[in-house]
Amino acid sequence: MHPLRQHIEEIISLSDDEFDFVLSHFEHTKKRKNQYILQEGEIANKEYWVLKGCLKSCFFDDNGKEHILQFGMENWWITDYESFIKQSPTKLSIDCIEDSELLYITYENREKLTQSMHKMERFWAKKSKYGRIALQNRILSLLKNSTKERYELLLKQYPKLFQRVPKKLIAAYLGVSRETLSRLKS
């Protein structure tokens, strides 16, 4: 079974014809490590689904310090949702931490597909709700937990991330220096 079909069918069921119709709205692309799929100031007109590889969405504060909003690995969706939904310039950058293979759907195609196919509207509505839950939990964690607790939560939630992602990026996600991260690990 196509990995995207497997992924979608975790939420809704599709016939062969329906999946072919869905897939016809997607394009395939490969990116090398360090290549960008979205850069600050651009309008995010694609939503990506990770077939293989690892990416990060990040932003830079006024002092040029990098903060990571989200990682994306196999089966994850990634774009800047604010820019994508409002079709406005993004404050974020998204680039590849590893060589990556991606499927993407443009804003126009996603609109067409969700308008013509209630099931896919339902699929993305559910995905969006789960994305919202993840963000809500990150806020609760930022407000409530110590850096050490946030480190342990991340380790528990995404153990694979620690094998694949350089330490300095884990530090940028947690909002600490590499030195602090090293202390947390020991």
Place this chain on the structure above:
Amino acid sequence: MHPLRQHIEEIISLSDDEFDFVLSHFEHTKKRKNQYILQEGEIANKEYWVLKGCLKSCFFDDNGKEHILQFGMENWWITDYESFIKQSPTKLSIDCIEDSELLYITYENREKLTQSMHKMERFWAKKSKYGRIALQNRILSLLKNSTKERYELLLKQYPKLFQRVPKKLIAAYLGVSRETLSRLKS
């Protein structure tokens, strides 16, 4: 025009019959100041839409300190989306800051309505996306901005909040003490 219809029609258009059908899935309730609509450990099986009044969703950390995740005023939707979507016990509490008049839809009715009416699936999908954007921006702000900057952002985004909500709750939203808040204001 019914205020809920006006609110929904900002995103999708409805015929009279369609709106009557939508409204038949809602119930009306009034709550006094300080009453809860959701308490820690319960399952959120209702999503509320604020007709009149002001509410807050909050949680308590291990030291009993209150943190505010969200306020809700007229035209805002409020529930614990994690508990509502997963139908699992909530970590949050939601209570009324003012006497409030609310419309609510149960989880079952919302499922029925979105399954039978693509337009309403679309409406809530869009609402959920906007909720996600707000949460994303709050994370960026928590990672990037100083307390003073976060105070100014809140003041700019929701000037009405400062007239209606006690200072100590603004402080609990920003994650600072009342004394720090007083210094920020001067």
